Amino acid sequence: xxxxxxxxxxxxxxxxxxxxxxxxxxxxxxxxxxxxxxxxxxxxxxxxxxxxxxxxxxxxxxxxxxxxxxxxxxxxxxxxxxxxxxxxxxxxxxxxxxxxxxxxxxxxxxxxxxxxxxxxxxxxxxxxxxxxxxxxxxxxxxxxxxxxxxxxxxxxxxxxxxxxxxxxxxxxxxxxxxxxxxxxxxxxxxxxxxxxxxxxxxxxxxxxxxxxxxxxxxxxxxxxxxxxxxxxxxxxxxxxxxxxxxxxxxxxxxxxxxxxxxxxxxxxxxxxxxxxxxxxxxxxxxxxxxxxxxxxxxxxxxxxxxxxxxxxxxxxxxxxxxxxxxxxxxxxxxxxx
Numbered sequence: 397x398x399x400x401x402x403x404x405x406x407x408x409x410x411x412x413x414x415x416x417x418x419x420x421x422x423x424x425x426x427x428x429x430x431x432x433x434x435x436x437x438x439x440x441x442x443x444x445x446x447x448x449x450x451x452x453x454x455x456x457x458x459x460x461x462x463x464x465x466x467x468x469x470x471x472x473x474x475x476x477x478x479x480x481x482x483x484x485x486x487x488x489x490x491x492x493x494x495x496x497x498x499x500x501x502x503x504x505x506x507x508x509x510x511x512x513x514x515x516x517x518x519x520x521x522x523x524x525x526x527x528x529x530x531x532x533x534x535x536x537x538x539x540x541x542x543x544x545x546x547x548x549x550x551x552x553x554x555x556x557x558x559x560x561x562x563x564x565x566x567x568x569x570x571x572x573x574x575x576x577x578x579x580x581x582x583x584x585x586x587x588x589x590x591x592x593x594x595x596x597x598x599x600x601x602x603x604x605x606x607x608x609x610x611x612x613x614x615x616x617x618x619x620x621x622x623x624x625x626x627x628x629x630x631x632x633x634x635x636x637x638x639x640x641x642x643x644x645x646x647x648x649x650x651x652x653x654x655x656x657x658x659x660x661x662x663x664x665x666x667x668x669x670x671x672x673x674x675x676x677x678x679x680x681x682x683x684x685x686x687x688x689x690x691x692x693x694x695x696x697x698x699x700x701x702x703x704x705x706x707x708x709x710x711x712x713x714x715x716x717x718x719x720x721x722x723x724x725x726x727x728x729x730x731x732x733x
Contacts, residue, residue: 423616424513427609431519434605438530442595442602449593450541454481456592458585461682467671472663479546479655480682481596482538486548487651487687488603489531491574494556496524498567502617520613523606534599543662549650559640563629565621566636569701570644572614577691578607615700622704634709638716641688645720648683655679684720692717 436442448454453474457463460480462473500521506514539546559567582604586597625633656676660667667675691697692713702710 421510421512423612424510424516427516427612428512428519430609431516431523431606434609436602436605438526438533442530442598443533446595448537448541448595450478452593453477453589453591454593454596455484456585456589458589459484459581459682459686461678461685464681465675465678467667468675472659475662476659476679478538478542479659480679482535482542482546483548483651483655483683484686485531485534485538485596485599488578489528489535490550490552490555491571492524492528492531493552494559494567495571495574496521496528497556497560498564498571499524499613499617502564502568502621505620516613517617520610523610527603527606530599530603545661546658547654549654550647555647558643562636562640563633565618565625565630565633566640568614568618568621569633569637570640572611572618572700573691573694573697575607575611575614576694576697577686579604579611580690580694581686611696615696618700619704630705631709634705634712638713641692641716641720644687645684648687649680652676652680652683688720689717 451474453460455477457477460477462468462476462480465473465476468476499517503514503517503521506517535548559570582600586592586600589597622630653676656672656679659675659679660672701713705713
């Protein structure tokens, strides 16, 4: 995240911008065209009458980090990947609750204006609603094939209310971050792994197809929102974004604990205290990588963010992330002692 502090530039005065100079109408039109072309159906195109293959992994090693736990068996490693994969899907169902609500809200700015931009955002919202439905369906399927006792801690409406209480600038920043790391995870880890459950893998193939278009709209709308802010408003928005990242860390800490507890309960054998601590630390490390650090290191995210904030604001963001990283390092060291 050092790049944020080092490569940022002072934002240009709002008066120098108009919507036409910030965004290209043709980019909205292209998103609409692609949305129509790649449109898919949950049952017809994704699930296709299939169930999860519980003899295979769900989440790839590059995201689950289960290969860093030396004392678990191959079957236990697979089960832990399935627990993490179940949570991974549930997290997307969670965040798409507030993303859909925010996109529907900002579409108001186009109601009596650019109808192509409006259609792009309405399609975005419709696709996010579809994704939520798909992830609810997957949770039911996972529950049918996995032992009882799994619990997804955060409540979607509670999280959405908390997130939506922050500035639109901060929510759009967090949204772009999420939808960029979704793409990076699929390309780098999910798509190349031939050992994943075919259905689970296809879920994120189809999810990725639409998220690539959503990220374009996130960037356009984030820049449009940024152009309206005063320097003081933007500074508060940066504070809001930092607070949202801290809230994400709180969520992943709670869920990592719940998932580690579930694994230990269902593993069918006893682990030493040191092994339990190491497992908990690795699951938390994996979730922080999945939902925080892999996103804020994305080059496109850094470029967009860096174009809008000052060096001092970039340094504040870097310090907040460094604090999370330091806490993670200290936790791992404590558990290894």
